[in-house]
Amino acid sequence: MYKYILRRLVMLIPVMIGVSFIVFTMMYFTPGDPARIMLGESAPEVEVQRLRDELGLNDNFFVQYGRYVKNAVVHQDLGRSYITNRPVFDEIAARFPNTLKLAALGVLVAVLIGVPVGIISATRQYSLFDNASMVFALVGVSMPNFWQGLLLILLFSIQWALLPSSGFDTWKHMILPAVTLGTSSAAIITRMTRSSMLEVIRQDYIRTARAKGQKESVVINRHALKNALIPVITVIGLQFGYLLGGAVLTESIFGITGVGRLMVDAIKSRDMLLVQGGVLFIAVVFSIVNLGVDILYAYLDPRIKSQYK
Amino acid sequence: MAENTVVKKKKKSGPWREVWRRLNQNKAAMLGLLVMVILILAAIFADYVAPYGYDDQDLMRRFQTPNSQHWFGTDNFGRDIFSRIVYGAQVSLKVGLIAVGIAMFIGGALGAVAGFYGGKIDNFIMRFIDVLLAIPSILLAISIVAALGPELRNVMIAVGIGSIPSYGRIVRASVLSLRDQEFIEAARAVGADDTRLILKHIIPNSMAPLIVQATIGVANAILSAAGLGFIGLGIQPPLAEWGAMLNSGRQYIRDYPHLTAFPGLAIMITIFALNLLGDGLRDALDPRLKN
Amino acid sequence: MEKKKLLEIKDLAIHYITVDGVVKAVQDMYLEINEGETLGLVGETGAGKTTTALGIMQLVPDPPGKIVSGEVIFEGSNLIGKSQGELRKIRGNEISMIFQDPMTSLNPVMTVGEQIAEVIRLHQNLSPQEALNKANEMLLKVGIPAGRAKEYPHQFSGGMRQRVVIAIALACNPKLLIADEPTTALDVTIQAQVLELMKKLKTELNTSMIMITHDLGIVAEVCDKVAIMYAGNVIEYTDKVQLFTSPKHPYTVGLFNSIPDIESDVERLKPIKGLMPDPTNLPSGCPFHPRCDKAMPSCSKRVPKNTEVAPGHFVKCLLYEEGVEK
Numbered sequence: 001m002y003k004y005i006l007r008r009l010v011m012l013i014p015v016m017i018g019v020s021f022i023v024f025t026m027m028y029f030t031p032g033d034p035a036r037i038m039l040g041e042s043a044p045e046v047e048v049q050r051l052r053d054e055l056g057l058n059d060n061f062f063v064q065y066g067r068y069v070k071n072a073v074v075h076q077d078l079g080r081s082y083i084t085n086r087p088v089f090d091e092i093a094a095r096f097p098n099t100l101k102l103a104a105l106g107v108l109v110a111v112l113i114g115v116p117v118g119i120i121s122a123t124r125q126y127s128l129f130d131n132a133s134m135v136f137a138l139v140g141v142s143m144p145n146f147w148q149g150l151l152l153i154l155l156f157s158i159q160w161a162l163l164p165s166s167g168f169d170t171w172k173h174m175i176l177p178a179v180t181l182g183t184s185s186a187a188i189i190t191r192m193t194r195s196s197m198l199e200v201i202r203q204d205y206i207r208t209a210r211a212k213g214q215k216e217s218v219v220i221n222r223h224a225l226k227n228a229l230i231p232v233i234t235v236i237g238l239q240f241g242y243l244l245g246g247a248v249l250t251e252s253i254f255g256i257t258g259v260g261r262l263m264v265d266a267i268k269s270r271d272m273l274l275v276q277g278g279v280l281f282i283a284v285v286f287s288i289v290n291l292g293v294d295i296l297y298a299y300l301d302p303r304i305k306s307q308y309k
Numbered sequence: 310m311a312e313n314t315v316v317k318k319k320k321k322s323g324p325w326r327e328v329w330r331r332l333n334q335n336k337a338a339m340l341g342l343l344v345m346v347i348l349i350l351a352a353i354f355a356d357y358v359a360p361y362g363y364d365d366q367d368l369m370r371r372f373q374t375p376n377s378q379h380w381f382g383t384d385n386f387g388r389d390i391f392s393r394i395v396y397g398a399q400v401s402l403k404v405g406l407i408a409v410g411i412a413m414f415i416g417g418a419l420g421a422v423a424g425f426y427g428g429k430i431d432n433f434i435m436r437f438i439d440v441l442l443a444i445p446s447i448l449l450a451i452s453i454v455a456a457l458g459p460e461l462r463n464v465m466i467a468v469g470i471g472s473i474p475s476y477g478r479i480v481r482a483s484v485l486s487l488r489d490q491e492f493i494e495a496a497r498a499v500g501a502d503d504t505r506l507i508l509k510h511i512i513p514n515s516m517a518p519l520i521v522q523a524t525i526g527v528a529n530a531i532l533s534a535a536g537l538g539f540i541g542l543g544i545q546p547p548l549a550e551w552g553a554m555l556n557s558g559r560q561y562i563r564d565y566p567h568l569t570a571f572p573g574l575a576i577m578i579t580i581f582a583l584n585l586l587g588d589g590l591r592d593a594l595d596p597r598l599k600n
Numbered sequence: 601m602e603k604k605k606l607l608e609i610k611d612l613a614i615h616y617i618t619v620d621g622v623v624k625a626v627q628d629m630y631l632e633i634n635e636g637e638t639l640g641l642v643g644e645t646g647a648g649k650t651t652t653a654l655g656i657m658q659l660v661p662d663p664p665g666k667i668v669s670g671e672v673i674f675e676g677s678n679l680i681g682k683s684q685g686e687l688r689k690i691r692g693n694e695i696s697m698i699f700q701d702p703m704t705s706l707n708p709v710m711t712v713g714e715q716i717a718e719v720i721r722l723h724q725n726l727s728p729q730e731a732l733n734k735a736n737e738m739l740l741k742v743g744i745p746a747g748r749a750k751e752y753p754h755q756f757s758g759g760m761r762q763r764v765v766i767a768i769a770l771a772c773n774p775k776l777l778i779a780d781e782p783t784t785a786l787d788v789t790i791q792a793q794v795l796e797l798m799k800k801l802k803t804e805l806n807t808s809m810i811m812i813t814h815d816l817g818i819v820a821e822v823c824d825k826v827a828i829m830y831a832g833n834v835i836e837y838t839d840k841v842q843l844f845t846s847p848k849h850p851y852t853v854g855l856f857n858s859i860p861d862i863e864s865d866v867e868r869l870k871p872i873k874g875l876m877p878d879p880t881n882l883p884s885g886c887p888f889h890p891r892c893d894k895a896m897p898s899c900s901k902r903v904p905k906n907t908e909v910a911p912g913h914f915v916k917c918l919l920y921e922e923g924v925e926k
Binding site: 303 | 657659684687688689690691692693696697699701704705706707708709710718719722723752754765768
Binding site for chain 2: 143283
């Protein structure tokens with residue numbers, strides 16, 4: 001098992017290098033001069049040039065890239081914001097807990113709804129419940145989460161004044177954003193669980209279990225579920241990553257201070273180092289989460305485990 | 310000697326006709342198809358369908374609720390919302406189709422090469438796809454648009470690049486499963502070269518999952534583009550785009566909800582129809598997968 | 601000595617209702633098996649053998665399958681009509697079934713020992729540890745070292761997995777074992793081993809067996825009585841020796857003729873011409889008549905009934921039926 005974990009960790013490194021390279025390249029070629037942004041439009045050109053030299057902005061591409069990576073890995077230094085001059089890393093780290101909380105809650109909502117509904121739909125295929133849940137799942141996937149957020153605010157904050165529409169401090173603040181973010185994931189997880197269950201139920205070993213005289217409820221809960229949930233777990237991990245990205249929109253709607261909103265504001269003010277750092281940060285987190293999911297997957301599925309004994 | 314033929318011969322129908330027949334039987338999918346056809350026609354003939362231009366402002370007629378002159382009402386600049394929705398359809402469908410086109414072309418090529426040649430090339434291409442996948446697609450799109458500048462063309466590129474992984478994987482999987490089958494050996498034995506093999510044999514056999522993914526892909530692309538528009542990073546005003554319309558209508562949501570209702574509904578109905586169609590295509594193309 | 605009748609199937613009909621039509625998988629079936637006997641159920645793919653087996657166990661998937669008529673009398677009482685609770689006590693306990701594909705018959709995420717212990721705990725009042733011990737015993741009986749009980753199915757080869765399946769089936773010492781082509785998916789050499797194992801256990805535990813197969817060689821080795829199925833009907837039923845020495849039904853004769861004779865020098869094989877009929881569109885009258893070289897005009901008009909041509913030898917063919925224009 002440890003070999004498996006080690007292997008996956010090692011495979012992570014080239015991916016992280018690739019991500020940093022792509023992100024750096026994109027930001028490098030963004031039009032706009034960081035030094036000028038920092039000093040302002042009216043600053044004299046000679047000052048701007050001097051700052052460029054100081055910041056190493058006139059060095060060639062690879063030197064700059066190498067410097068960036070070294071700083072990031074060794075010193076956790078992702079540079080300083082062009083606008084506020086505060087360290088990028090600190091800015092992100094300060095806001096990350098909120099984004100993480102939001103994404104985690106979203107996944108929670110998605111799983112708590114998606115998995116049970118998916119299971120019941122599969123065991124009662126073609127029933128009213130199944131058809132209704134499939135329609136809801138389609139709607140959930142189709143409704144853009146930013147519109148859903150607006151509607152929820154309209155209903156719960158404005159019309160009925162039940163829940164706050166911005167901020168993220170109390171649990172009441174967290175309900176609407178979590179639901180908004182989690183809905184489309186819930187829909188996807190419902191469909192995935194349902195189709196996985198349906199496929200598993202058709203397998204020969206389910207027939208074997210029944211031929212043993214096993215109760216149907218046990219056949220479903222012990223034999224079918226254990227097998228059906230394995231691919232669903234991978235989807236849940238992917239959804240987490242998707243939600244980390246989707247948090248960008250949700251944070252904007254609900255006024256939550258998170259990394260997503262930070263980045264949107266940064267893009268608008270052309271604060272490229274901040275954007276770069278943000279994307280890199282989230283990519284790293286996402287990759288670690290996926291690694292965790294893969295490990296969990298290997299733990300649950302003995303066929304994978306033994307490949308690496 | 311009994312001469313009864315036991316098996317009645319069914320009329321030979323081509324494989325695509327079979328697919329169409331099965332699709333036809335799926336009422337939901339046909340509904341999705343109908344909606345999409347209407348949308349596409351409206352988008353193509355936007356100039357004729359829309360009663361006003363997308364930027365015809367009339368500050369005397371702001372915030373009108375739906376009436377006979379303005380079917381969906383007017384927005385904060387007095388522009389006809391119905392017309393803007395129609396022009397928005399043009400934008401969204403363009404983005405969807407081109408983004409998916411880019412992704413399918415590049416992703417498909419990468420996947421085909423990776424699957425076909427295997428070894429180091431496969432490894433390298435798969436690592437590249439892993440890198441793309443490590444960044445959540447919205448963030449990737451945002452970064453690309455941030456780097457290139459917010460305009461229609463860059464939105465298409467950004468969304469397209471984010472979708473490359475799925476097509477890459479589909480084509481690669483198809484290639485891997487077909488590569489070792491015997492008809493490939495047979496084709497090689499009569500002298501077919503690699504390019505010919507890929508183009509004439511392997512890609513046609515991967516069509517089915519590609520078509521399904523493309524349909525869903527257009528939906529996702531439209532959603533992503535709308536998301537970009539919503540945070541102000543997409544198509545710039547005065548071009549009408551559904552996500553941007555939601556964004557500008559946001560502040561008036563309490564008093565004039567119709568500014569956001571219609572673009573929101575437009576997005577939802579489009580995605581819904583595409584999903585219905587996509588599901589239907591999946592069932593029609595491989596009924597064995599149908600549960 | 602009259603052996604006790606263990607299972608009697610009367611007039612069983614099982615249909616599958618599909619979008620393409622009604623599949624009459626089993627029709628007008630009469631079958632019986634006595635204690636300690638092995639009955640071979642022979643037929644090509646699609647003849648209805650597996651459906652019959654599922655029908656006995658009351659495991660026909662519903663939808664789309666339905667037992668339309670008939671009785672399945674096991675030890676004197678009809679299984680059709682019993683409640684699910686009563687049937688569950690019988691499955692795995694009095695009647696067991698093993699299926700064709702050992703690669704997919706076992707749950708991939710449960711250890712082999714757990715899967716055997718499960719059937720034991722379902723029917724016998726043992727603690728988990730006792731059940732595991734018994735599971736280990738069963739593993740030894742089927743020739744698998746007991747230490748392997750903690751392993752997962754994918755760690756076993758096809759032949760060994762089938763042994764595990766047999767262990768599960770026989771763990772509670774059932775009176776009847778239904779084996780649906782248990783060796784078809786295995787290599788020939790492994791086939792022989794598994795058959796030997798089954799024969800040995802059958803004698804040791806005095807289990808009756810229904811051996812479903814399309815291989816007449818297996819029939820010769822293992823079975824006492826044989827029933828030949830075609831298009832959902834049992835068209836010939838007798839004991840093994842009778843069947844091999846004097847087959848009566850043209851289909852049976854055709855089957856024997858199509859086996860290449862290693863000793864004679866023949867230029868062409870003699871298959872039965874034509875194909876199995878479309879199950880949603882069976883021929884009128886006798887289902888075999890379009891392929892039969894002894895067919896008569898009445899064969900397309902009358903459905904043959906079971907005729908006893910010799911003591912204990914039944915055939916469904918108008919050639920042997922009384923009152924038919926020949």
